[in-house]
Amino acid sequence: MLEFLLRRVVLALAVAFAVSIIAFSLLRLSGDLAQELAGANATALDVQLLREAYGLDRPLWAQYLQWAGQVLRGDLGRSVFFDEPVADLLAARLPVTMRLGAFALVLALVVAIPLGILAAMRPGTWVDRIALGTALVGQAMPTFWFALLLIVVFGVKLRWLPVSGNDSWRHFILPAVTLAYFAMPALMRLTRAGMLEVMSADYIRTARAKGLRPSSIILKHALRNAIIPVVSVAAVQLGFMLGGSIVVESIFALHGVGYLGWISVQRADFPVVQAIVLVLSLVFVMLTLLADLLNAKLDPRMRGSRR
Amino acid sequence: MQRRHFLGGCAALSLGAFMPHVGIAASRDTLRIAWTQSYENMDPYYGASREGLIMARHVYDTLLYIDPLNGEISPLLARSWRWLDDVTLEFSLRDDVTFHNGYPFSADDVVETFNRVVQPDSGVKVRSIVEWMKGAEKLDDYTVRVYLARPNPTALNSLASQMGIHSARYFAEVGRDGVIRNPVGTGPYMVKSQETDQGAVLERFDGYFEGSVKGKPKIKTLEVKVIPDVNTQIANLMTGQIDWIWRVPSDVIDKVAGLPSVAVESAETMRYVAIAFDAAGRSGASPLQDARVRKAFAYAVNRQSLRDNIIKGKSRVLHSPCFPAQFGCTSDVTQYDYNPERARQLLAEAGYPDGLDLTMVAYTGKSETEAVAADLAKVGIRLNTRFLRSPIVRTMMENGEAQIVMLSWGSYSVSDVSAAISMYFDGGGYDMTRDTEITAWVKAGDTSLDPEVRKRSYDLALKRIAEQAYWLPLTTTVTNYAYVESLRFRAPYDEVPTFFDCSWD
Numbered sequence: 099m100l101e102f103l104l105r106r107v108v109l110a111l112a113v114a115f116a117v118s119i120i121a122f123s124l125l126r127l128s129g130d131l132a133q134e135l136a137g138a139n140a141t142a143l144d145v146q147l148l149r150e151a152y153g154l155d156r157p158l159w160a161q162y163l164q165w166a167g168q169v170l171r172g173d174l175g176r177s178v179f180f181d182e183p184v185a186d187l188l189a190a191r192l193p194v195t196m197r198l199g200a201f202a203l204v205l206a207l208v209v210a211i212p213l214g215i216l217a218a219m220r221p222g223t224w225v226d227r228i229a230l231g232t233a234l235v236g237q238a239m240p241t242f243w244f245a246l247l248l249i250v251v252f253g254v255k256l257r258w259l260p261v262s263g264n265d266s267w268r269h270f271i272l273p274a275v276t277l278a279y280f281a282m283p284a285l286m287r288l289t290r291a292g293m294l295e296v297m298s299a300d301y302i303r304t305a306r307a308k309g310l311r312p313s314s315i316i317l318k319h320a321l322r323n324a325i326i327p328v329v330s331v332a333a334v335q336l337g338f339m340l341g342g343s344i345v346v347e348s349i350f351a352l353h354g355v356g357y358l359g360w361i362s363v364q365r366a367d368f369p370v371v372q373a374i375v376l377v378l379s380l381v382f383v384m385l386t387l388l389a390d391l392l393n394a395k396l397d398p399r400m401r402g403s404r405r
Numbered sequence: 406m407q408r409r410h411f412l413g414g415c416a417a418l419s420l421g422a423f424m425p426h427v428g429i430a431a432s433r434d435t436l437r438i439a440w441t442q443s444y445e446n447m448d449p450y451y452g453a454s455r456e457g458l459i460m461a462r463h464v465y466d467t468l469l470y471i472d473p474l475n476g477e478i479s480p481l482l483a484r485s486w487r488w489l490d491d492v493t494l495e496f497s498l499r500d501d502v503t504f505h506n507g508y509p510f511s512a513d514d515v516v517e518t519f520n521r522v523v524q525p526d527s528g529v530k531v532r533s534i535v536e537w538m539k540g541a542e543k544l545d546d547y548t549v550r551v552y553l554a555r556p557n558p559t560a561l562n563s564l565a566s567q568m569g570i571h572s573a574r575y576f577a578e579v580g581r582d583g584v585i586r587n588p589v590g591t592g593p594y595m596v597k598s599q600e601t602d603q604g605a606v607l608e609r610f611d612g613y614f615e616g617s618v619k620g621k622p623k624i625k626t627l628e629v630k631v632i633p634d635v636n637t638q639i640a641n642l643m644t645g646q647i648d649w650i651w652r653v654p655s656d657v658i659d660k661v662a663g664l665p666s667v668a669v670e671s672a673e674t675m676r677y678v679a680i681a682f683d684a685a686g687r688s689g690a691s692p693l694q695d696a697r698v699r700k701a702f703a704y705a706v707n708r709q710s711l712r713d714n715i716i717k718g719k720s721r722v723l724h725s726p727c728f729p730a731q732f733g734c735t736s737d738v739t740q741y742d743y744n745p746e747r748a749r750q751l752l753a754e755a756g757y758p759d760g761l762d763l764t765m766v767a768y769t770g771k772s773e774t775e776a777v778a779a780d781l782a783k784v785g786i787r788l789n790t791r792f793l794r795s796p797i798v799r800t801m802m803e804n805g806e807a808q809i810v811m812l813s814w815g816s817y818s819v820s821d822v823s824a825a826i827s828m829y830f831d832g833g834g835y836d837m838t839r840d841t842e843i844t845a846w847v848k849a850g851d852t853s854l855d856p857e858v859r860k861r862s863y864d865l866a867l868k869r870i871a872e873q874a875y876w877l878p879l880t881t882t883v884t885n886y887a888y889v890e891s892l893r894f895r896a897p898y899d900e901v902p903t904f905f906d907c908s909w910d
Contacts, residue, residue, distance in 0.1 A: 129794070129796065129797055129800075130796065130797075130800055133796040133797075133799060133800050134794070134796045136796070143532070144531070144532055144533065147532065179445050180445045180446075180601055180602070181445060181446070181451065181528075181585070182601065187601070190601070246636055249636070249637065249640045250640070253640050253644060254640050254643055254644055257644060260646070261637055261640045261641060261644070261646075262630075262632050262637050262640075262641055262646075263630070348633040348634050349633075349634045349636070349637055350634075350637065351630070351631065351632040351633060351634070351637060353602055353603045353631070357633065358602070361443055361602075361633075366796075
């Protein structure tokens, strides 16, 4: 187990390192950062001053080493636009994104797992069709469109919920529902597929033959095996939600990391973009690691088999 | 983006269809404002975003004030001013002004602010705001002299629109970061709270000095929120959560106008849209070096139809690349009215009876470029447009890599023609024309303080630009505002809306 853990951690660190190099280089290859920073109204002198001020005139590797050295010492740099430490900006926004992501994931799981089980119990019936149809719509509908529909119905027509801001938990309902509906189909399908597979397995037939109650068979014996892939996918989905909540955050004016990333890309605020990519990739790597460990716990066979 | 807009438009439409009524009357004491852009801070020097500048106008005062409706300059923190020579200004200051924290205002504040921000390492975001100034000197408690680095006819403009005054004592106490976090000015509103990137609450400053041209605010509280999505803003406007929004895209403004209890205004701005040709041939030998081809291009574009059908609102067709109310701008130049027949003839004369292919780069105005390309196609000019981000377009202009550029230029909100044309015709990096005569005229206008000399110089330059069709100015642009009907709001043309002069019906 320890060897497995170590191997995974080393791999995770290697991935984070590779991501940091890629993020760093892509930003600089995408165009002249100094020109981008200076904006449309800048004179050539403004651009030159900025280039020198941020060391953008130095070789790429020197810039990277300096940045990496700072990061290792815990300094993520200063935002060019906000002129504040990037760490402060992230610290203020991460809780918003985390809350949104966690809320949405719980919501997605609470809907996806029972729906998946129900669908798998009655494959081909109307229950199954409704479940699959709901998933299909969730996958096909663009997030922003669904968000606008929710705003129209619950914000404007019924006036039950606020449509923007992050002042209270009520402000998180519509965005979390939007995000959850986006994540739900994959989880639901996996649960359904896993349950279908497991339910035809020999040990379930044995359990049935022993005369166990159906609820006990489903929840204790079948679900535990069927849920293994769902755990990994849920962790990855949470990663997607944290990184991919850009659209949802900007529609509902939730001032989280996704929104910060989006405006920072627009403004070429490269210290912020670099930091966000790094932090999110670390979170993503950690979530994957966590999923692997959970899987290993749930399924002892996996501990040795992955080389 | 395009598709998102379209669907957004549909959403706005369906919002309208769903709408039972626009509710809750706005609370009288508070004006709730939303905009899409976040801003870094509300400091006049250490920020660069327009929204920050809007806030700065409310929190800080400048020595002079420029009327956003007619561009007239009048004293604000100063009682009077006079030019001593080309590079020296003298101000007599008011002695009855206090900062929000109670500190009295005097010459020390002006001198400390100016001498600090002109330092090369002062950290001022947009250097061009301050780089024309050499420094300031205190003569007595209420008299200061401002020295210019070189003659600059737009100095008063900068002093009236950008250069707010910090309290010297407060700055010494809290430093730059403190001033950014807790701004203290002499303006009509004081900052009650602010959260980076999310919004702020401003409250009327009861100690605001009598006789300010800004006037004492009628509305007690301003609540500013950053809401990045236009459709969410509209939903908020409909449900009475927000009272005022701006920069509503033209394709949805008509639908917003149909909402009950909402007023919309499509106000003309100083920003112009124009097409610049590589007449100097810097991007390689080009048909555009031939004036006949440029003129054919100009005759082929139906700008009136562009204005009526796409830009709409209160925009106007332009004949010179400047805003008509800017000092020195003139429309008394060669005009190219829509005439496809003449365009075809000119093309044939220039040796292109079968038309030609041209490439344009643009960073804005998708529908505008499509309309232009459709017009050109009718006379045989096949225009291929590439959309790039504005900094990339700028770099291409500098490197002489662009054959045709479509520009949208706001003149830094300065009501002087030098801000509209100088950087494009001064022989520098962004000059695609490279006409030495124009460069000389522009230089003469930029450095003289004699209004007559300046007017004459720019007049010559603008006449030659039009006569040679170096540029094809298209139209002025509009900014769309939407707000609750009971609000009295005046839309400025410099794109810096103010709320201290707002009131409720």
